[in-house]
Amino acid sequence: MVENLTDDSPKDACGVFGVWAPGEEVSKLAYYGLFSLQHRGQESAGIATSTGERIAVYKDVGLVSQVFDEATLSSLTGHIAIGHCRYGSHAADDWLFAQPTLGATSDDGTVALGFNGALTNREEVKALITERYGEVDSGELAQGNTSDTALITTLLRGQNGDSLEDTAAEVFSKLQGAFSVVMMSENTLYAVRDRHGFRPLVLGRLTSGWVIASEQSALATTGATFIREVAPGEILAIDADGVRSTRFAASELARCIFEYVYIARPDAAINGRSVYESRLEMGRQLARENTAEADVVIPVPDSGTPAAIGYAEESGIPLGHGFVKNSYVGRTFIKPSQTLRQLGIRLKLNVQPSVVAGKSVIVVDDSIVRGNTQRQVVAMLRSAGAREVHVKISSPPVKWPCFYGIDFATRAELIATGAGIEEIRAHIAADSLAYISLEGTIAATQQDEDTLCTACFSGNYPTEVPTLTTDRK
Numbered sequence: 001m002v003e004n005l006t007d008d009s010p011k012d013a014c015g016v017f018g019v020w021a022p023g024e025e026v027s028k029l030a031y032y033g034l035f036s037l038q039h040r041g042q043e044s045a046g047i048a049t050s051t052g053e054r055i056a057v058y059k060d061v062g063l064v065s066q067v068f069d070e071a072t073l074s075s076l077t078g079h080i081a082i083g084h085c086r087y088g089s090h091a092a093d094d095w096l097f098a099q100p101t102l103g104a105t106s107d108d109g110t111v112a113l114g115f116n117g118a119l120t121n122r123e124e125v126k127a128l129i130t131e132r133y134g135e136v137d138s139g140e141l142a143q144g145n146t147s148d149t150a151l152i153t154t155l156l157r158g159q160n161g162d163s164l165e166d167t168a169a170e171v172f173s174k175l176q177g178a179f180s181v182v183m184m185s186e187n188t189l190y191a192v193r194d195r196h197g198f199r200p201l202v203l204g205r206l207t208s209g210w211v212i213a214s215e216q217s218a219l220a221t222t223g224a225t226f227i228r229e230v231a232p233g234e235i236l237a238i239d240a241d242g243v244r245s246t247r248f249a250a251s252e253l254a255r256c257i258f259e260y261v262y263i264a265r266p267d268a269a270i271n272g273r274s275v276y277e278s279r280l281e282m283g284r285q286l287a288r289e290n291t292a293e294a295d296v297v298i299p300v301p302d303s304g305t306p307a308a309i310g311y312a313e314e315s316g317i318p319l320g321h322g323f324v325k326n327s328y329v330g331r332t333f334i335k336p337s338q339t340l341r342q343l344g345i346r347l348k349l350n351v352q353p354s355v356v357a358g359k360s361v362i363v364v365d366d367s368i369v370r371g372n373t374q375r376q377v378v379a380m381l382r383s384a385g386a387r388e389v390h391v392k393i394s395s396p397p398v399k400w401p402c403f404y405g406i407d408f409a410t411r412a413e414l415i416a417t418g419a420g421i422e423e424i425r426a427h428i429a430a431d432s433l434a435y436i437s438l439e440g441t442i443a444a445t446q447q448d449e450d451t452l453c454t455a456c457f458s459g460n461y462p463t464e465v466p467t468l469t470t471d472r473k
Contacts, residue, residue, distance in 0.1 A: 014040060014041045014084060014085060014086050014087060014099070014114070014115065014116040014117075014214075014405075015034065015037030015038070015039075015040035015041050015084070015085045015116065015213075015214045015215075015218075016037075016082070016083070016084055016114040016115070016116050016180060016181070016182045016201070016212070016213070016214050017030055017033035017034055017037060017082065017083040017084070017114075017182065017211070017212065017213045017214070017218055018030075018080075018081070018082040018083070018114075018182035018183075018184065018189050018190075018191060018211065018212035018213070019033070019080070019081050019082075019189070019206070019209065019210070019211050019212075019222070020079065020080050020188075020189040020209045020210050020238045020239070021079065021206050021208045021209030021210070021211075022079040022208065022209065022240075023079070023208055024079075024206070024208055024209065025073075026049055026076075026078060026079060026080060026081035027047055027049050027073045027074075027076035027077070027078075027081055028073050029081065029211070029222045030047045030049075030081040030082065030083035031047065031064065031068055031073055031083070032221050032222055033083060033211070033213055033218040033221060033222050034047070034064045034083045034084070034085050034218075035064050035065070035221065036215075036217045036218045036220075036221040036265075037085055037213065037214050037215060037217070037218050038063060038064055038085055039263075039265060040085060040087065040116070040214060040215075040263070041084075041085040041086040041087035042063055042085070042087060043061065043062075043086050043087055044059060044060065044061045044062065044067070044085070044086045044095070044097070044098035044099070045059065045060070045062065045063065045064045045066075045067040045068070045083070045084065045085045045086070045098070046058060046059025046060070046067070046083065046084050046098050046099050046100050046114075047059070047068070047073075047076055047081055047082070047083045047084075047100075048076075048081065048082050048083075048100040048102070048112035048114075048184065049076040049077060049078040049080065049081045050078045050079070050080045050081075050112075050184060050185075050186050050187070051077055051078040051079070051186075052078065052079065052186055052187055053186060054186070055102065055110045055112050055184070055185075055186060056075075056076055056077075056078075057100055057102055057112060058072055058075075058076060059084075059095070059098040059099065059100065060095060060098060061094075061095055061098065064085055079209075080184050080187070080188075080189050081184075082100055082112060082113075082114050082182045082183065082184050082189070083100075083114065083182075084098075084099040084100050084114035084115075084182075086098060086099055087407065096143065096144055096145050097145060097147055099113070099114045099115065099149055100112040100113055100114045100183075101113050101114075101115075101140050101145070101149050101150055101153040102139075102140070102153070103139050103140060103153040103154060103156060103157060104138075104139065104157055105156060105157060105158055105164050105167065105185070106157055106158035106159055106160065106161050106162055106167070107158070107161050107162065107163050107164065109164060109185050109186060110185065110186060111153065111156050111164055111183055111184070111185055112183060112184050113149060113152060113153050113156070113181060113182070113183040114149075114181065114182045114183070115147075115148060115149040115152065115179060115180075115181050116178075116179070116180045116181070116199050116201075116214060116405060117148070117177060117178030117179040117180055117194065117198060117199050117404060117405040118148060118177055118178055118402075118403060118404055118405045119148045119151070119152075119175055119176065119177040119178075119179065120176045120177035120403050120404075120463055120464065120465050120466060121175065121176040121177065121464075122148065122151065122466075124174075124176075125151045125152075125155065125174070125175065126151065128155065128174065129141070129151065129154050129155060132155075132159065133154070133157070136154060139153065139154055139157075140153050140154065141154050148179075152171065152175070152179075152181070155167075155171045155174075156168060156171055156183075158171075164185050164188075164190075165188075165190075165235075165237060165246075168183075168190065168192065168235055168248075169235060169246060169248045170248075172192055172194075172235065172248045172249075173248045173249055175194070176463055176464070177194065177198075177403065177404060177463065178194055178196065178198035178199050178256075178403075178404035178405045179192065179193070179194045179199075180192070180193050180194070180198075180199040180200065180201040180214060180230075181193075182212050187239055187240070188237055188238065188239040189210070189212065189237070189238040189239070190235060190236065190237055190238070191203065191212040191230050191234075191235070191236040191238075192230075192234070192235050192236075192248075193229075193230040193231065193232055193233070193234060194232060194233070195232050195233040195248075195249035195250065195251060195252050196232055196251075196252050196253060196254035196255075196453070196462060196463070197229075197231075197232030197251065197253055197254065197255050198254060198255065198256050198404045198405065198453060199214070199256065199259075199404075199405055200214055200215055200229070200255075200259060200264065200268070200270055201213075201214060201229065201230040202214075202215065202216055202219065202226060202227075202228070202229050202230065203226075203227045203228055203229070203230055203236065203243075204216075204219035204222075204224030204225055204226055204227055205224060205225045205227050206222070206223065206224050206225075209238075210224075210238045210243060211224040212230070212236070212238075215264055215265055215268040216267070216268050216269060217265045217267050217268060220267070229271070231245075231247075231251065232249075232251040232252070232253060233247055233248060233249035233250055233251050233252075234246070234247055234248075235247075235248055252462070253450075253451035253452075254451070254452065254453040254462035254463075255270060255271060255447065255451060255452055255453065256404065256405075256406070256452075256453050257441065257442065257445065257447075257452045257453060257454050257457070258367075258395075258402070258406055258456060259275070260273070260275055260278045260279070260441075260444070260445045261279070261282070261366055261367065261394065261395045261441065262303050262366045262367055262395070263406065266279065266306055271447060271451075273445055273446050273447065276306050278444050278445050278446070279306035279307050279310070279366075279394065279444075280306050280307070280309060280310040280313075281310060281443075281444035282306075282307050282310065282394040282395070282436055282440070282441060282444040283306065283307035283308060283309060283310025283311040283312075283313075283314070283364060283394055284310040284311065284313060284314040284444075285310075285314075285436055285437075285440035285441075285443065285444055286307065286310070286311055286364070286392055286393075286394050286434070286435075286436040286440070287310070287311045287314035287315040287392075288314060288440075289434070289436060289437055289440055290392060290434035290436075291315070292315075292362060292390055292392075292432070292434075293360070294317055294359075294360040294361060294362040294388070294390060295317070295318075295359035295360045295361065296317065296318055296319070296320040296322070296355065296356065296359055296360075296361055296362070297311050297312040297315065297317045297318065297319050297320065297361075297362045297363075297364060298319070298320050298321065298322030298323065298355065298356070298361060298362070298363050298364070299319075299321075299323070299363075299364050299365075300323065300349075300363060300364065300365040300366075300373075300377060301323055301325045301349070302325065303365070303366045304363075304364045304365040304366050304394070307364050307366065307394035308364035311362070311364050311392060311394075315362075317362065320355040320356075321352065321355065322351060322352055322355040322356045322361065322363070322381070323349050323350065323351060323352070324349070324350045324351075324352060325348060325349055326347070326348050326349075326350075349377075349380070351380050351381060351383070351384040352384075353384040353385055356381055356384050356385060356386040357384060357385030357386070358385055358386075358387055359386060359387055359388075360386075360387055360388040360390070361381055361386045361387075361388065361389050361390065362390045362391075362392055363377060363378075363381065363389060363390070363391055363392070364392045364393075364394060365377070365391065365392075365393055365394070366393070366394050366395060367393060367394075367395045367398055368393055368397070368398065368415060368416065368424065368428075369398055369408060369413075369414060369415070370413055370414070370415050371415040371424060371427050371428050374391060374428040374430070375427065375428040375429060377391075377428075378391065378428050378429050378430050379429065382429075388431045389430050389431055390430065390431055390432045390433075390434075391425075391428060391430040391432070391433045391434075392433075392434050392435075393433070393434070393435045393436065394436055394441075395435065395436060395441055395457070396435050396436060396437065396438045396441060396457040397416035397421075397424075397435055397457070398414055398416055398456050398457065399411075399414060399416045399417050399456070399457065399459065400414075400417075400455055400456050400457070400458070400459045400461075401414070401456070402455065402456050403455075403461070403463075403465040403466065404453065404455075406456070408456060415427065421433055421434075421435070438454060438457050438458060441457075442454070
């Protein structure tokens with residue numbers, strides 16, 4: 001499959017969903033839950049279900065709507081389901097890395113697992129597997145799956161007939177980095193969130209059961225009522241006896257600030273703060289910090305829209321919809337010709353000349369990674385007759401790679417690592433370029449700075465991380 005041509009926006013590693021609901025069509029609930037989490041991963045999708053006696057898994061490369069049809073979902077029966085949509089930093093088109101993964105447990109059961117995040121102590125985890133099991137000759141690792149998910153699934157095999165629940169508490173206490181996990185045995189649904197709470201994970205209530213999801217949008221889509229976030233360092237187990245909670249670690253909060261900036265859907269809330277309201281306030285603060293005269297403010301849809309609304313409100317400059325987005329552009333099996341590749345993002349964005357022709361335009365976007373997207377945006381606006389193009393970014397410069405589940409470029413590829421604002425402005429060929437301050441971004445989230453991970457902006461990592469000159473995995 002082929003990416004959206006030249007889109008270099010940040011990608012999250014995955015979306016996860018779980019449901020325990022006897023009497024419901026759990027595979028269809030999982031399907032619609034994943035559909036609402038599609039923004040978190042577009043490379044592969046999968047669903048596992050259990051009848052209480054047997055776990056079945058179906059997964060494939062593609063969007064959720066491409067992977068599943070009515071017949072497939074009807075074959076996935078039971079009272080428990082977990083689902084996963086994946087964005088991977090490597091082997092994106094390889095079925096082997098699709099999730100959920102499947103493994104045996106030492107109490108003669110089975111575990112299926114979906115993972116969002118990234119481990120920072122992979123080498124220690126691999127050494128622990130070797131110490132406990134020697135050379136692994138079955139399961140995900142033996143099949144060539146070297147992902148973090150496969151490592152965790154292998155460790156959950158456990159030892160000496162220990163239950164999956166006891167094994168999970170011990171295994172997750174040894175993992176470092178970011179992980180929001182849904183997993184299931186034949187009769188129990190589990191949710192696990194790392195001690196820092198890097199990635200979101202929420203619990204919802206159905207009339208007939210319970211739902212776990214990466215974001216509240218999946219709860220609303222499936223008719224579940226939001227109950228609370230899964231706490232950092234917590235394991236939830238859901239079965240016929242209800243919901244029970246155990247702790248495998250004390251909370252050491254470091255919620256990802258980039259969830260507020262870009263990753264999460266606008267209708268999400270993280271630690272009680274609306275993502276939409278946060279982005280509106282980022283736009284307002286951006287205008288306060290970077291006043292400018294212009295004829296119109298336009299967003300780069302969809303991620304730049306709330307900040308552009310806020311910027312227009314604060315500055316008093318009219319808001320215009322200068323871009324039309326093709327909502328149906330996703331991943332495709334058709335390789336583009338060189339001519340189409342040169343058209344770049346025009347496959348998914350087109351300019352409305354009547355909005356920008358002859359005008360001084362402020363264009364608001366959420367972030368700059370390599371600068372390729374913004375360079376094309378500026379070129380498109382000039383081709384449509386814009387007199388001036390001023391780029392405003394509702395986050396600080398991204399200078400550091402993420403080791404916690406967002407696939408930024410390597411540090412050498414991040415344009416802000418070696419270039420100043422004027423050099424970046426020249427690269428994207430804008431008349432001016434401005435970013436919001438880190439302090440302004442944090443204030444917009446209404447979170448305590450000490451509870452946020454700002455490493456991609458500040459370089460201050462809340463945990464030990466792999467050597468910066470090497471790839472994450």
